[in-house]
Amino acid sequence: MSVREIVLMGDPVLRAEAEFVEDFDERLVALVQDMFETMYHAEGIGLAAPQVGISTGVIVVDLRREDEDDQPLAIVNPSITWHSKKTHKKPEGCLSIPGLEEVVERFTAVRVEGFDPDGNAISVEADDLLARALQHEIDHIHGVLFLDHLSPLKRRMLLKKWKKLEADGFEEP
Ligand code: NI
Numbered sequence: 001m002s003v004r005e006i007v008l009m010g011d012p013v014l015r016a017e018a019e020f021v022e023d024f025d026e027r028l029v030a031l032v033q034d035m036f037e038t039m040y041h042a043e044g045i046g047l048a049a050p051q052v053g054i055s056t057g058v059i060v061v062d063l064r065r066e067d068e069d070d071q072p073l074a075i076v077n078p079s080i081t082w083h084s085k086k087t088h089k090k091p092e093g094c095l096s097i098p099g100l101e102e103v104v105e106r107f108t109a110v111r112v113e114g115f116d117p118d119g120n121a122i123s124v125e126a127d128d129l130l131a132r133a134l135q136h137e138i139d140h141i142h143g144v145l146f147l148d149h150l151s152p153l154k155r156r157m158l159l160k161k162w163k164k165l166e167a168d169g170f171e172e173p
Pocket of ligand 1: 094
């Protein structure tokens with residue numbers, strides 16, 4: 001296992017539609033292990049494969065930092081097959097966009113279907129923070145960043161802040 005480098009906004013891999021995983025092999029298992037390790041190292045609660053530069057449909061989520069009863073989740077080829085009508089707004093950040101946080105509207109609850117790293121079909125019903133994290137990570141599989149959910153004005157303000165952070169080498173708190 002090893003900590004991989006997290007790619008930052010501006011890298012085209014974050015804007016690509018990720019490939020479907022077809023081979024449930026040792027490479028996939030190693031990728032999932034590295035993604036967990038990378039996420040824990042960065043103190044995040046979710047990570048998608050494109051964020052370590054691998055354009056495939058793999059996400060990991062672990063909310064135990066927020067709720068210790070939670071279970072770590074790795075989902076291959078995840079898709080949202082149901083969502084609540086209700087939405088809610090909460091602040092969100094992204095390991096690929098360090099230093100930025102903004103309120104994003106998400107579905108309150110979702111059902112996500114996909115596969116575990118061994119190739120078994122799985123279905124996860126989630127609400128609140130887990131639902132939010134899953135929607136955020138699945139967005140990454142489709143080249144979508146949380147900024148894309150904001151109004152053009154908000155997005156412009158955040159991009160301005162991002163350019164400054166980038167120029168300062170992310171030294172600012
Ligand atoms: Ni993210």
